[in-house]
Amino acid sequence: MTCRDIFSALDDVGGAMKAILATMMLMGVAGMASAAGVGLRAGTTGVGGDIGFNIAPTVDGRVGWSGLNYNRTINDTDVDYDGRLRLRNLSALVDFSPMGPFRLTGGLVFANNKLKVTGKPKDGTYTFNNRTYTAAEIGSATGEVKGKNSVAPYLGIGYGRVAGTGINFYADLGVMLAGGSKTSLNVDCGTAIAGTPQCTQLQADAEEERRKLDDKVRGFKVWPVINLGVTIGF
Numbered sequence: 001m002t003c004r005d006i007f008s009a010l011d012d013v014g015g016a017m018k019a020i021l022a023t024m025m026l027m028g029v030a031g032m033a034s035a036a037g038v039g040l041r042a043g044t045t046g047v048g049g050d051i052g053f054n055i056a057p058t059v060d061g062r063v064g065w066s067g068l069n070y071n072r073t074i075n076d077t078d079v080d081y082d083g084r085l086r087l088r089n090l091s092a093l094v095d096f097s098p099m100g101p102f103r104l105t106g107g108l109v110f111a112n113n114k115l116k117v118t119g120k121p122k123d124g125t126y127t128f129n130n131r132t133y134t135a136a137e138i139g140s141a142t143g144e145v146k147g148k149n150s151v152a153p154y155l156g157i158g159y160g161r162v163a164g165t166g167i168n169f170y171a172d173l174g175v176m177l178a179g180g181s182k183t184s185l186n187v188d189c190g191t192a193i194a195g196t197p198q199c200t201q202l203q204a205d206a207e208e209e210r211r212k213l214d215d216k217v218r219g220f221k222v223w224p225v226i227n228l229g230v231t232i233g234f
Contacts (some may be wrong), residue, residue: 007136030145039162039170041066041229045109046087052162052231055094055234060163062093062107066227074117079126081117088112089176093154105156109176113223114146119187129205137202139188143210145217147178156225163234172227173207185210 035054041047041064048066054062067088075079093107119126119141126133126141156174187206189199 005223030217035060035163035165037161037163037165037233039064039168039229039230039231041172041227043172043227044223044225045089045176045227050090050091050162050229050231052095052233054163058097060097060161062091062095062105062162064091064093065089066091068069079128080120080122081143082120084116086112086114086116091154095158095161101159101161102139103158103161105154105158105172105174109152109154109156110177111147111150111152111178111223114144117143119143128202129208131201131205132200134192135190136192137190137198139190139194141185141187141206143183143185145181145183145213147176147180147220147223148182149177149179152176152178152223154225160231161233162231163233164231168231168233170229170231172225174225177224178221178223178227181213181214181220183210183217185213 026176037052039050039052041049043066046066046068050062050064052060052062068085069087070085072083072085074083088111089108090110092110093105095103095105097103119138121135121138124135126135126138133199154174154176156172158170158172160168160170162170185206187202189195189202193199193202
């Protein structure tokens with residue numbers, strides 16, 4: 001996690017989030033007199049960290065950030081894609097620990113998670129909606145899948161306190177309520193068919209492929225969260 005990543009994530013959220021974040025940071029400073037800590041973690045939301053602070057005897061607040069970039073080729077369709085997964089998550093959470101280190105956690109995650117793909121010809125051709133096009137007939141093919149909720153409620157359970165004293169292990173298991181996914185697929189006609197009826201057909205086939213993809217990911221309502229980390233408390 002670099003400083004550039006952190007500033008990039010902050011740029012992705014609006015003024016309201018910045019106000020919330022500033023307020024919680026001030027609360028954290030105020031809470032340092034009783035208990036505070038920092039944690040480093042990794043998991044399904046990326047690699048990042050948390051700042052924790054005590055609010056009440058069994059209640060802590062947490063502000064965290066995590067991110068990850070991951071590239072891979074997706075080749076289980078009629079078109080090969082260069083896939084780029086980009087995770088950016090800024091969280092504001094409250095931990096309730098009525099039973100020692102075990103806790104309940106809730107809050108909000110300001111999520112900017114997306115998968116971007118760029119199509120490549122497979123054996124010199126593309127196939128959209130069961131129709132085959134040559135590489136010369138396709139100018140470019142790009143798409144994106146992302147969660148519908150940019151502000152996702154979070155519910156989960158966990159172990160360990162970020163604001164606890166000393167060096168400790170902590171873990172989170174929960175879900176971000178992503179609200180489903182939305183997709184885009186943009187296919188431009190190549191010079192071989194630009195301005196022809198075949199170009200119009202290509203656009204219609206690409207839209208049908210997008211609808212099929214949208215149907216596949218429509219049921220993706222939650223993002224599973226499994227994070228493990230180490231915290232240092234003061």
